[in-house]
Amino acid sequence: MIRSKMPFKKFGVLSVSNQTIIHVPVLLLHRSQLDSTQWNGFIAASPQRILYAYSWYLDTVSPDWKALVLTENGQWQAVMPLPCRQKWGLKVIQQPFFCQFLGIFTHSNVDFQEASNLLLSQLTTSFRYVSIYTGRFAAQTVFPNSLKIKKASNIVLPLHLPYAVLFQNYSNDRKTNLKRAQQFGWNLHQSTDIEPIIQLFHKNHSSKIEGGVSDEAYDLLRKLTVVLAQKNALRLVYATKDERIEAGALFAIFDHRIIYLFNAASPTGRKGNGRTWLIDQIIQAYAETGFVFDFESPELPSIASFYQSFGGVEEIYTQFTFNDLPFPFKQIQNWRIEKLGKKIKNS
DSSP states (O other), X not given: OOOSOXXXXXXXXXXXXXTEESOOOEEEEEGGGSOHHHXXXXXXXXXXXXXXXXHHHHHHHOTTOEXXXXXXXXXXXXXXXXXXXXXXXXXXXXXXXXXXOXXXXXXXXXXXXXXXXXXXXXXXXXXXXXXXXXXXOOTTOOOOTTSEEEEEEEEEEEOOSOHHHHHHTSOHHHHHHHHHHHHHTOEEEEESOOHHHHHHHHHHTGGGSTTOOOHHHHHHHHHHHHHHHHTTOEEEEEEEETXXXXXXXXXXXXXXXXXXXXXXXXXXXXXXXHHHHHHHHHHHHHTTSOOEEEOXXXXXXXXXXXXXXXXXXXXXXXXXXXXXXOTTHHHXXXXXXXXXXXXXXXX
């Protein structure tokens, strides 16, 4: 692996003004062609590292994943994991459940922006359809014109300060609700049993989700819980009252990042602010550690506002889609996406 800063032109020639690639030293590799030790070592050393990009995580949420790999003299310089699935007889890219974002991961001495430009340009020549891909890219990345780009935000809370200071940054409403939760008399129960939180979610939340929640999604969560436990990255906590589980929160803790991966609460749990109490318990436990609490916030203003009430700040990432399907699939998919967008807007 190269240890000195080298000009990116040694990797190939890229014209970013008209998106024309003259030479692209990029490999499109299937999962079976990727060595897990090499891949995970590269991700762990990357400045952009994130739990979602490790092979064992991708193997769980998207077993048929591929990757674009930028090489120089046989050494990896940047990679882009691509969650894939079979559709219409084609390999298409689709962000899987429980994987908020991926993106470009570079060697520490490689220019992030140039790597982003090059790999994204290669993406549009390697695939004909991207249902949705979310990732972190350099601020000045030149996205191919054929990609439909949308900026999205996540809420994160750095935990480098003492808890007393973090608590002072809670909103007044959050402080009030936390006080109510403390008076409610919750007990904390740590577990590795995912079934109670699945049942809580199925009973109290699934009916509010457009299209419901498939058994496949729950099964994936079960598999992911097992894998996280094997990697010592699982923290599953429940709030109990009178020996009954009323709220639960699943955290994936890895690489100094605490990801709020899944949660649920009963009516009693909501009334007693059980999830507020559970989140605060984790914040207390990891205050002054330098960890980052990642709320894995969806694009819903009400939920984002709730997470920001803990003092969280926005973290920007990018979503994009791409449609170069043959007729009539391209037109059908564009119509479906437009229809869905109107439905969401009017809901």
